[in-house]
Amino acid sequence: MSSRVVVLGVGLHPFGRHPDKSIGEMARVAGLAALKDAGVEYKDVQAGFCAHVNQGVGAGLRTFGQLGMTGIPVTNIELACASSSRAAMLSADAIANGLYDVVMVIGVEKMERGLLSGVGGKEFGYNDAMGINLMPAIYAMWAQRHMHLHGTKHEHFAKVSEKAHRNGALNPNAQYQKAISLEDVLTSRMIADPITLYECSPTTDGASAVILASEAVARKHTNAPVFLDTWVGGTPEYHRGEAEQAEGPNAVLAQKAYEAGGLGPEDVDVCQIHDAFSPGEVFLAEELGFCPEGEGGPFIWEGNTEIGGRIPINTDGGLLSRGHPIGATGGAMITELALQLRGDAGQRQVPDAKTALLHNAGIGGVNVMVLKR
Amino acid sequence: MSSRVVVLGVGLHPFGRHPDKSIGEMARVAGLAALKDAGVEYKDVQAGFCAHVNQGVGAGLRTFGQLGMTGIPVTNIELACASSSRAAMLSADAIANGLYDVVMVIGVEKMERGLLSGVGGKEFGYNDAMGINLMPAIYAMWAQRHMHLHGTKHEHFAKVSEKAHRNGALNPNAQYQKAISLEDVLTSRMIADPITLYECSPTTDGASAVILASEAVARKHTNAPVFLDTWVGGTPEYHRGEAEQAEGPNAVLAQKAYEAGGLGPEDVDVCQIHDAFSPGEVFLAEELGFCPEGEGGPFIWEGNTEIGGRIPINTDGGLLSRGHPIGATGGAMITELALQLRGDAGQRQVPDAKTALLHNAGIGGVNVMVLKR
Amino acid sequence: MSTESSVEKPAQRVAIKGASLRLGEGEEALEGCRCPDCGDTFYPPRTVCLSCYHEGLDRVALSRCGALHTFTIARMALPGAFVKAPYVIAQVQLPEGVIIPTVLDDVDPESVQIGMELEIVIEKAMSDAEGNDVMAFKFRPLKGGAA
């Protein structure tokens, strides 16, 4: 029953501020685009996963219900900023094991204005009183430690955002389609040293849709399938005496993905990573094995992660410029990599991209995937 | 790689009002009970699903993190009142396909006081202005239609609650452990005709934990495994000119479960169904095939669903008396059926129960399962 | 914001969020959608036909009269709701086949019966921040109909 899994169709509702649109409306636009892209009809979809974080009870009905009411099981999946990549992994598990042939993931979010705040209960407590629940501060503290240990400079982090916006300017679905200078990034309002406003992903509304299919069914619709080849997910591991990991054991999961996919970091042609805040790309360039530990700053500064560089990262603008509607982000990452591997990424195209890596992290876990054509 | 799936361990945090307990605390109590019941250690658990509805970002970490931090993937699952049965189904899919040997589902909820309200966005609109978002009203309208078409009486519905509380009085984990009379039910405050206060499930806090395992691993821990034999889930189906279905196509899903499990309603020895409001049991007695359409009222009135009756339903008190912490309810249903099939249900035991059926419904979908020993 | 501008701009009639109303042009009514391919009708309006998956449905005014499909008498008011308990929550079936969730007006709750004929009442529910009349709807027993 075991099957390879194909990313058969992808679609987005443009990311941005859409206060007057319902999640159903955005999901419909993304979903219809993905169906058209896949060349299948909604009634071919056998199961659905609705990835969202804060859209309330019934979101699966309110989104999939826009496309049809065929009785399929639809499950809501939440893993904070990594919700829709996790939903895709559960879909892939099911397809790989022969449970379904066609599964659809809709990721959607309408976000409240303001900077992301971290894990919290409903009651006012110590972290609220002390102003600790400031999401950029968490990345800022990791950044400060990196600067302390490795001599990384603020400019290194800022370069991530400059590059992200340069890429976003080439992406019609991006929230920001305007390049900004390194100077713009460095001189924008300081939020939590060393992170400035332009080093924070924005508040975004949007939807993504991904249709995954078994290879047998996919081959009826395409001669050049893009495979979701490998996927692994995890939570932070406790090791006595060691400092807390980020949202999960990034390096461990990447290693697992490389082993399962039969490749190494040197084989990756294009990559999507979780740059909710600019230091993320520096850390991940190291954790995913693209450069040695501690050298992420200079590695990015030298342009290695630009389109045309050794390992182009976040060719679509990433969370920083494409935007980060948290439930939809993983699906947008898959969308960009599918386009890149098909050669359909237009001005953003990485020449002859054959192998792609995806890293999506959220409070609650991390997902790493390999896509191949 | 295909394996049968065993319900290896079950555990509950007693259901009730626990305003001072965190979800982590309740999840830990349920989780440790399930691990002990299963005879496995937390480090044997290979994946986790946290089923909850309104507990905010990071609930998976805050619950599973109480038991250990081993790096396993943990995914939050939401399907309103059917969240934890859906989580168990995804776990079972993974085990059946050889992906994991041991998976843990934690269902947890701390509820706000007050009657359940239905699907809603964040903005005030027509349904709010008109007072339509009253959850009991939805069941009440189905009940009125049933009364109109089939002559069902309020007493028939009320009997469900009287029986539920009689069973709950035998369950040390139930929110209400006190029998009430039919008169008590009928004369309690009218909420939405014909549903009275005692015909509504209460506001409940609690947690459930279920450990599912492959048969091979389970056999190392038990000689009398209880199998999760069959599971199906779905959403409402649209059929032109037909009235809207409830939370899903109950009868269609039950039929699928019977076919997949190789049994019929006459083979079911004990059953858990979704009695969020008392009419639920009347409808489901029909939809699950225990009695002909329209005869659910008299069927229940005559005692057929009592312990000792033809098909004992909700032996643990059901949502009405055991309580209904929405994210935890499906796990509690599985817990009761596992105890019944093992012969460990104490005063509530249905003699020689071999086959069990579970029905759990929520806004967003319906799940039906068959358990066997 | 000034007195002048509020004088210049007459109050508009706008539908309350969550209700789809055809307002102002001829007889006011609920607005639904009809599929140009298969003829199926939907309320609330939608883009994709649930019967044949045609994309792009036509907006149509729905029948102003229908029959009571089912109901309940709500005995407690919900916070923020404009209706006072007891009130009748209802589903009204229109001739097009669609079922409309609503409340009943001008009716003794105890006398409501499934199947009774009803007609729509469209009326102002509140004013919005811009001074517009926010319109909502109820159904009431049809005059001359079986009640």
Add this chain to the structure above:
Amino acid sequence: MSTESSVEKPAQRVAIKGASLRLGEGEEALEGCRCPDCGDTFYPPRTVCLSCYHEGLDRVALSRCGALHTFTIARMALPGAFVKAPYVIAQVQLPEGVIIPTVLDDVDPESVQIGMELEIVIEKAMSDAEGNDVMAFKFRPLKGGAA
């Protein structure tokens, strides 16, 4: 509620929700947990040991001094927070190995350095509805320590 009873009941010192403090008996400190089996230490307190899965850990007072593991200068205050921007959000590593998320007190944000020695300050954050002193903590540069 009456004046008499509030006179009779002296203000208690209680820890703010989300902080675990040993208050009132001898020197005040953070309260963590130590595993009687393997000796690993945790903050905040927990029931199950993350190293050896032992159930039932011992409550222990944690060291009052530690070293700055990492920090940031928050330039915007969060709604409802008691601290005013700019303020230093910090992680402090105690000798037991645990890392404590907190804020720094009595320090020029621009002079903060990773590794600097710090000591805890436990002080009243607010009063609760019952008139109790709700206690919270910060860390500040250790007097005589490297700052």
